[in-house]
Amino acid sequence: MNKLFFALGVTALSPLALAKPVIATSIKPVSMIVAAIAGDHADIQQIVASTASPHDFALRPSDIKKIHNADAVVWVGESLEHFLEKPLENAGKEDSSIEWMALKGVTLQDRSKKHEEHDDHDHDAHDDHDDHEGHDHDAHDDHDEHDEHDEHEGHDHDDHKGHDHDEHEEEGHEGHNHTGIDPHVWLLPQNAVVLAKAVTERMMWLDSANAAYYQGNFAKFEQGLKAKDAEIRKDLSAVGDVPYIVFHDGYRYFESHYGLNNAGAVTVSPERKPGAKKVAEIRHEIEENKVQCVFSEPQFSPAIVKVLIEGTNVKSGVLDPLGSAVKVDMNAYFTFLDSLKGQYLSCLR
Template identity: 70%
Template structure:
């Protein structure tokens, strides 16, 4: 009898004993870095679907449940995903979340007023993340789009002064004190396009997982070492390949690739739109056609998250190449090698159109 009760007790407790940590992520690139560390020891639940864009997204009730049940929420930050800021606060998850933009050691870029400064991107300047960018007051990420009360995205219509402001952070803490103190206005939030920044996130995710799932800490730390070693090799491989096309002019769909471009020495000649959810007007299209001719642009990139009709209209009657450039890696299979394949896919997309 006692033996039977003991067996039943163990069986009843087993699901709890075997429960995996649940890591909720905002977008696919975040999931890729997290997956490199979790392996099969933690579950990842992503909020923004692979076919959607974080620039214009509204949470569903199921997403709110994911946040409430998460052991940790990993997101890029409020300047990209303002739709997460209030729900994290309401669920009491804000302090325990990992906000990529706010992590110690990140190298961040500001949006530029124009792209004539691309030659001067070599300097890395120190940046205090707690300081407000007083000279960027005209860039208001708090504004909602008129037709989207629940869709909070980027307003990139107003650019910023200093595109060569690479920001490096050296602080004692993993995060800066309190999310309320982070002013990321003016900062380009597409940080996942930098392998260096991916390493920073991987290190913090490893530390957090080791804290909430101590019995697998050695496993997570081994995955981090493997990820860092593999990323160093992949980075060198991609750099060698892209060096062959780093003088070829091209136009991107929107100004969201500066981390990848600067890291690998690429240089776009312009962008179709600075705010991806807004179509460019006739004047902008005319300016772009002039730029294509003037700079002898060889490729205009579209994005799978947005209609290619704009690109088709822009290139009508020309012989300029076009190809999709996916900054979110929507079709990449999510596993421990996903981030490597994501970098490969971006590199291949550039090479196919510029080579």
């Protein structure tokens, strides 16, 4: 009897029994949302390094291993992270992964069209903005032009099988292609809540013993984000009329939501460097629109920004759309929004 009791005790304390769910995340903003819900109850394995950009990322063998070993994979979507499509399929986890852009209730913006007015969900927006039509999608069109990573396919998958959840229909991938859709969905607070809800449901499924913990974290996140959103809106209202130019066209969710005055972008896709004609056009826009600041990004060389503002009184600043310096913890997404707000204010005031 004692031997049986001892054996049962060892089983209960075995590494398998005590192991935390392993969640593979694509980029840092995704890790922030997962951490807000999972806390220290999950092992978060991020694929794209915090200092790298998903626009020109190439998977390594260690990244493929993270996908195979994960209990769940959380990513933004094919139009941003095309390099994940084949590995997810090869690992048998394409359908069970959580694809942010395909979640029911997520708001997407179409950057292929120009509009004089913002989408209905934004408040106090300025008529000066272009390209800010919001959409609430359950299914989406074909993705845009990030197809340079086809060669990075996953390897034969191991014995760790992906979970197939019929009950998670909102995480399906039958409509995950997005032509002209801006994939930077993490820059809209409401979208963060949509992902947080999906992560909460998945964590409850993977670790039902701690379901109340995950539900509580979601409630705290939702409440805290509402307060943070109002705070940022108030602080940025002071610079809403100040024109500026960004390095790449990736901030429209944040800008339209908070009513900022984007006068243009150096490039649509950061891996595509502007030619001499484009540089001349931007210089003209800077003068014509009385642009106060041109923003670069830490993930890319700021050389082009220096060229654009040379000989002018225009200031330069840095916007970090991935929060590379933010520590991933339960408050990371709030810290990220605060840091982005501060980056705008530091150059526009």
